[in-house]
Amino acid sequence: MVKKKLSIVDIANSLNISKTSVSFILNGRAAEKRISEELVARVMKFVEEVGYKPNSLAKSLRTGKSNIIGLMVEDISNPFFAAIARLIEDRAYKNGYKIIYCSTDNDTNKTKDLIQMFRDRHVDGYIMAPPEGIEEDVNDLLKNNLPVVMFDRYLPNVDTDHVVIDNKASTFKATQVLIKQGYKDIAFVTFSSEQTQMNDRLAGYEQAIAEAGLKTNIKQVKFQQNEDLIIEPIFEYINENHKRLDAVLFGTNHVGVCGLKVFKRLGISVPDDLAVISFDDYDVFQLYTPPVTAIAQPIEEIADNVITLLLNKLNNKTSLADKQTIIVPTIMNVRASSGK
Amino acid sequence: MVKKKLSIVDIANSLNISKTSVSFILNGRAAEKRISEELVARVMKFVEEVGYKPNSLAKSLRTGKSNIIGLMVEDISNPFFAAIARLIEDRAYKNGYKIIYCSTDNDTNKTKDLIQMFRDRHVDGYIMAPPEGIEEDVNDLLKNNLPVVMFDRYLPNVDTDHVVIDNKASTFKATQVLIKQGYKDIAFVTFSSEQTQMNDRLAGYEQAIAEAGLKTNIKQVKFQQNEDLIIEPIFEYINENHKRLDAVLFGTNHVGVCGLKVFKRLGISVPDDLAVISFDDYDVFQLYTPPVTAIAQPIEEIADNVITLLLNKLNNKTSLADKQTIIVPTIMNVRASSGK
DNA sequence: ATGAAAGCGCTAACAA
């Protein structure tokens, strides 16, 4: 009962025909090759019966195509990335592509390794939220005509398709919401990073503060695997400054959640002690008491654009040389945490 | 500057030696084959210079090994699975294995497809939280000597290694916590499912209720991709019954979060109107007001056991025939939601 | 309309 893995040769032999014919039939090129319908039927029937499955490794080796898309996110356990990955997986699957995902941890070397692994496995296209420092590797992909779509952020020196949100406008608006409520000492707590999305978020905050003639209060913490190491510096900052601050804008969902944990520990009440807005929306923010105002990223729209861009390249609907930038707007979900 | 993909033959030719020698050297079998150190050095230097990378597809095709582990979770956007996937990925990576993950959606057919894809790609081992109905496919893997480790649940009719938690004891204890606080009308809200972990959780609740001479209140909702469709039946149930109930035990983190959303909509206050305990721990539960008592799964321990079990099989440290069951205990994080 | 044969890049048994 152990199914011996059978190959195209086995089935050709069993049917006393050549493997070429089998190959053509299996690849739907029977008509084109004018193979008799009768033969086609016989082959299909046999294949069905014995449950033959082509070895896609051999196929890939021969054709250079794999029908696999490599997806690299920063951290698959981050709900934002997990949700995006999920949607992309679904859409890809429906279009005959499989997805392999990996977490980069924003680690340049790990990412280089992963790109290499994807190349090894002959993935047909790449989707990534790139860390800094991989410009060369990505350019090398592009030079080899491998389509790459970036999202969440992009690499300024690499000319690829990318789908991002209007980060600067989002934090600008969020900061203004706080300013209009009369808050004057507004902090921006975020990850330290030179990535485009982070720079833009910071810039939006700074511009709104500057336009209002206020002073900036910026705390950047280093991204760490271990959440406690993120909470620690936030704790110190809030602990030292919460009396002179009246509002906080968090730069990412992760920082936001850590911030809320700090508030809990310090017994800080929202919005009375500190008003709060966070980037990204998330269960926690909706269920928190009071509910937290959040800058929601349109996850479906991002995922949709990303996969469409890539599929178009893969199906040669768009020229590889033709690079698109898509900027999708965010949605401010105003809730009680930012009100008076 | 476009790197022409070079092969082992190219490098053999450039160096005027045979590809066999190159292959042996590249695979660290130089010593074993008593290849001169000088040659080894020359080859390594050249390989380094031209940045040669072996084509792992060809390698896999030839050896049948891929150094890839296939990981199938129910839904990668569920924080429990995302966290486990993350940890497994890390450990595997450190041991020279790559991970490919996929979401099964508890969909039998999709899972069969995915298993097929993994087989196609010659993954060396399988880790899965299996849906029902794939017994045959898994048995087929086992018959072909492919190691399979299950976690979160197992298939009663399939003899594989698996790592699970003591589900029954956990809900039993959680229910007792509520009973000891004097709650008498305790509901159990969970997903309808015949999976082992769900059956066990239900059994634990029922036993505790029976032992206390109380009446069960069970609401099972169907798992759906779309969260609103999960919330709806919970809303109806809670809306109809909350007056006669005094406590609720949620069967999974997902149900728990949906439940909290329902409470918010109905203005139900915790624990005064309803005391709450949920399976799985999660940011939301810690940050909720009041913090929610939760049955925490020891994620690291589960991931560690899973990957260790599989690596042992892959490295032939354990016989394939030798099946282990590991049951790890959960941790009750008692918080204000279950108190009086 | 069908078949033979080369070759994708690699490994390993066997020769030398």
Place this chain on the structure above:
DNA sequence: TTGTTAGCGCTTTCAT
């Protein structure tokens, strides 16, 4: 110690 060679399973050109 190193080289020759036969595949792994598939696609595709070129004959027939």
